[in-house]
Amino acid sequence: MPTHVLVARAALPFLVSLLLALLLHFGVARFLDDYDRGLVMSVGINIMLAVSLTMVNGFTGQFSIGHAGFLGVGGYVAGAVTYATSLKLYGDLETRGSMLSGTSLNVDPATLSWFGQGDLLFVASLLAGGCAAALIGYVVGLPSLRLRGDYLAIVTLGFGEIVRVLIQRTDKTAALQAWDRVHPGVPAPEGVSRVFAIENSVLDPATGLSQTTYTAVSDANWFEIAPRVGGSLGFSAVPDYTSIFWVVLFAGVTIAVASRIKRSTFGRAFLSIREDEIASEAMGVDTVRYKVRAFVIAAFFAGLAGGLFAHFKSMNPNEIGFARSFDIVIMVVLGGLGSISGASIAAIIVTLLPEWLRGLDQYRMIIWALALILMMIFRPQGLLGVREIWDKALWQGLVRFIKREKSSPKAGGGA
Amino acid sequence: MLEVRSLAVKYGAIQALHDVSLKVEKGEIVTLIGSNGAGKTTTLRTISGLIRPAAGSIVYEGKDITRLAPHEIVKLGLAQSPEGRGVFPQMTVEENLSLGAYTRSDHAQIAKDREHALSLFPRLRERLTQLAGTLSGGEQQMLAMARALLAKPKLLLLDEPSLGLAPQIVQTIFKIIRDINAEGTTILLVEQNAHMALKVAHRAYVLEVGRITMQGDAKELAASDDVRKAYLGGH
Structure with missing residues (x-):
């Protein structure tokens, strides 16, 4: 095939993501209220998490249950970069993005242009978060992926908890203080x-009492500010740059990259490990190296998702704990291990269903759990199995299934 | 071409192989026969790097490969068709075949070799888009062999290609083994079906509880009383 066709084919999914992102951002989002817009962004972020975990749990068949740890690493690193840089550069925590990004409440949207300096900062911080998560993924993956099955699960579980505990022990973020508290006497x-x-x-050693002093952000250096990410109080000081545009764009890129990988020689090596490692x-196939690669790529995209999350909601140690990791595993299993579109659909369901069931109050988690159990009994291979929504074989299978149902109405639902 | 010297393999406290030595010359079919649990598969897996030996050495084309990782050994031209066929069940026949050529990047030559492999196993051509797990046992064996051939091996290691197959398919498989060898691929064949193995092989080794007990010309071994009694059901 000529090179320009190959390039065009490779670029197409990214262009489609860009168009879709613009369409949703400027078209559909106009008709949504803040709550629904938030839901759309949550869905996008969860799609990124589910699709990235699919590369590890689905493609290579490993069982990682600490994916939220990478969400945490990416989110806190990206958040800290934007937060500390904004304070040092601008002296405040307002957004300075374009009409593509999210904005602070006290910025008039009418004044926004197509490009804002803050966008650069935002995207750079996202990439920093993704790279940090990938690096940690490499460090965690290299020793643990020599192990098989259960051991990896235990190591990843431990990793997620370590991230959570470390973050819990960080300091409070900077806050607005009266001038005379920061500069007494000046x-x-x-x-x-x-x-x-x-x-x-x-702590004053003479009296044994703790004394509180303040350092103005303008007097502190960047590295003194960045690690102050709020500890157990959460990290809400990050400017809210995340918008539907960025979330849809990055979710699209994640899906595009994952499906390119799945169909490449590289991806077949991943899948072969799941099928039969020996x-x-x-x-x-150098199986250890490939498992580490899958782990690192997955960590990178989870880190990106974390960055988007940090610039959207308040990061919180509880958000990146075991429960969150398990939500992601549920999305991957529900969608069908190894199915990118399946994981995406499951991410949509897992995000929206509990919201729709909110009216049922305390019964909602029971119904949710029941739905999952029924799903696993009647369709243990997940929604789409290993197939993708764009696979012909999936639809042929469905047509056959419907035809058989029609010709023998009493055949029951055995798929 | 391949020389295994005094190989010892342990699974924990259990010693699976004691002092196993064997040689494969270029162009030969050498078979390793023996009953269940004699250590045939262990020997093959140790050669291809999947199991680490406790002692001994494996020399392939003058190079010591004892401590090499499996993927490095495959790159040297030593491919294995694993026991129990080991096809990737959730992948199509086509995808299985392309994984066989995984270590190669000469696309034009791969396409030719793929055609050739499919001409050896015409059944596979009809099943290219089918999931490998839905093939019959014989077809899976054919796929495993075709896949190993796509690595363009100089030495092909076959682990029990007749296992669990109908007699007629066994005949076909062994005919193809002979064809592959006639085209210049050296073969080390591990078999329980001593009768068929000794028919196609040039030389043979008999493995009993982890030790080589007999070795020599395949025809002579097939005629010897000990082998006939133990493995050929003869009297």
Whole structure:
């Protein structure tokens, strides 16, 4: 095939994602209220998480249950980059994005242009978060992917908890303080009454009492501010750059990359590990290296998703714990292990269904759990099995199934 | 071409192989026969790097491959068709075949070899888009062999190709083994079906509880009383 056709074919899914992102951002989002817009973004972020985990649990057949850890690493790193850079560069935590990005409440949307300096900061921070997660993925994956099955599950579980506990132990974020608390005895300049400052507690050895002092953000260096990500209080200080545009764009890129991988030689090596690890080794596949690759790629996209999450909702140690990891595993299993479109559909269901059931109050989690159990009994291979929604074989199977139902109405539902 | 010297393999406290030595010369079919649990598969897997030996060495074309990883060994031209066929059940026949050529990048030559492999196993051509797990046992065996051939091996390791197959298919498989060998591929064949194995092989080794007990010309071994009694059901 000529090169330009190959390039066009490779670029097409990304262009489609871009168009879809623009369409949803400027078209559909107009008709949604804030709550629904938030749901759309949650769905997109969960699709990224589910599709990235599909590359590990679905493609290579490993069982990782610490995926939220990567969400955490990416989210906190990306959040810290935007937060500390905004404070150092601008001295505040307002957004400075374009009409494509999310905006602070006190920025007038009418004043926005097609490009904002903040967009660059935002995308750079997302990439930083993704790369940090990928790096951690490499460090965690290299020793643990030599192990098989259950051991990997235990290691990834431990990893997720370590991330959560480490974040819980971080310091409070900078907050607006009165000028005379930060600079006692120094007269305030004209027009400045409050400054951003970080709080330091120091134990006085003489009295045994703790003393609180404040350091103005302008006096602190970048590396003093960045690690102050809020601890157990959560990290809500990150400017809200995330918008439907960015979420849909990155979710589209995640799906496009995952499906390119699935159909490549690279991806067949992943799938062969899941099918039969020994046969795969006998074919000449370096299985450990491939498992690590899958793990690193998955961590990168989970990190990106984390970055989007951090610039959208408040990051919180509880958000990245075991429960969140398990939600992602449920999406992957529900969609069908190895199915990208299946995981995406499952991510939509898993995000929206509990919201729709909110009216049922305390019964909602019971119904949710029941639905999952029934699903696993009647369709253990997941919604789509290993197939994709764009596979012809899936639809042929469905047509055959419907025809058989018609010709023998008493045949029952055995699929 | 391949020389295994004093190989010992242990599974924990159990010693599976004691002092196994064997040689395969270029162009030969060498068979390793023996009953269940004699250590035939262990020997093959150790050669292809899937199991680490406790002692001994494996030399392939003058190079010591004892400590190499499986994927490095495949790159040297030593391909294995694993026991129990080991096809990838949820992948199509087509995808299975392309994984066989995994270590190669010469696309034009791969396409030719694929055609050739399909001409050896015409049944597979009819089943290219079918999931490998839905093939019959014989077809899966054919697929496993075709897949191993696509690695363009100089030495092909076949693990029990007749296992669980109908006698007629066994005949076909062994005919193809001979054809592959006639085209210049050296073959090390592990078999329980001593009768068929000794028919196609040039030389043979008999493995009993982890030790080589007999070796020599395949025709002579087939005629010897000990082998006839133990493995050929003869009197």
